[in-house]
Amino acid sequence: MQLGTERPETGIHVRAAERDDARGIAIVHVQAWREAYAGQLPADALAALAVEPRVPRWAAIIEDNVTDVYVAEAGEDIVGWATSSDGRDHDRPATRELEGIYLLQAVHGSGAGQRLLDAAIGDHPAYLWMLKENPRAEAFYRRNGFERDGATRELRMAGAAVPTVRMVRRRS
Numbered sequence: 723m724q725l726g727t728e729r730p731e732t733g734i735h736v737r738a739a740e741r742d743d744a745r746g747i748a749i750v751h752v753q754a755w756r757e758a759y760a761g762q763l764p765a766d767a768l769a770a771l772a773v774e775p776r777v778p779r780w781a782a783i784i785e786d787n788v789t790d791v792y793v794a795e796a797g798e799d800i801v802g803w804a805t806s807s808d809g810r811d812h813d814r815p816a817t818r819e820l821e822g823i824y825l826l827q828a829v830h831g832s833g834a835g836q837r838l839l840d841a842a843i844g845d846h847p848a849y850l851w852m853l854k855e856n857p858r859a860e861a862f863y864r865r866n867g868f869e870r871d872g873a874t875r876e877l878r879m880a881g882a883a884v885p886t887v888r889m890v891r892r893r894s
Contacts, residue, residue, distance in 0.1 A: 734801065734829065736837040739784050739791035746800030747784075747793060748776035754802075754824035755880065762853060767880035789821065792841040794834040801829045804838035809849070815871060815890045816847040839866060847892050851877065854885040867891040 739747065752771045759768060783805070784791050794802035802825035809819040820843050825835050850868065852859050873888035 733796055734832055734834045734837070735795045736792060736834070736841050737795070738841075739793045739803065741781050741784050743791075743793050743800060744777050744780035744784060745773070747780045747791070747803045748773045750800055750803055750824060750826060751776055751780075754826055757827040758824065758856075758859075759853075759879070762855070763880050763882050763884070767882055771880060790842060792838055794825065794829070794838055796829065801826045802834050802838055804842040806842040806848070811849075814849060815873075815888070816849045816892065818843045818846050818848040820848055820850040835862060836866075845893075847890075849888055849890045851875070851886045851888055854887050860889070863889050867893055 752773050755763075755771060756768045780791075783789050789805050789807045792804045793800045802823070804823040805821040807819055807821055808817065810821070811819070820839065823835065823838055823842065825838070848868075849871075850863065852863070854874070868889035868891045870887050871890045875886055875888075876883050877886045878884075
């Protein structure tokens with residue numbers, strides 16, 4: 723995929739993030755978690771998520787030279803983001819990790835998620851962690867060649883312990 727291009731039919735543009743995108747990414751981070759994890763995480767924990775503490779964290783991530791960060795924009799608004807790196811796990815099963823990918827519900831089905839995934843990891847072998855029970859995400863990842871590899875762990879999200887599974891794509 724060529725970055726910096728727009729799909730005319732959706733008006734969504736995907737590009738590498740810049741430091742000034744930190745606030746927009748933080749806004750999407752909070753809203754997308756509220757939309758994606760309603761019913762899976764405690765409602766009060768999701769309601770308590772705040773944008774402001776995430777802004778400096780996102781600015782640091784964008785500038786860390788470790789994590790690749792991409793944004794999807796509709797007009798001037800960030801509507802999604804994806805992050806990838808060489809992997810945070812000591813037993814990583816592939817050379818790239820899709821650390822996160824989130825879109826606002828309003829742009830689900832627009833192709834923005836696919837374009838973010840393509841920007842973040844291309845068609846390279848990669849792995850990711852996702853909630854154990856997340857059928858929409860799992861279907862998306864399976865369409866992109868990922869399969870559960872049997873690894874599990876408990877992760878804390880918004881203060882709640884949640885079971886996660888690892889998915890791996892071994893082809894390139």
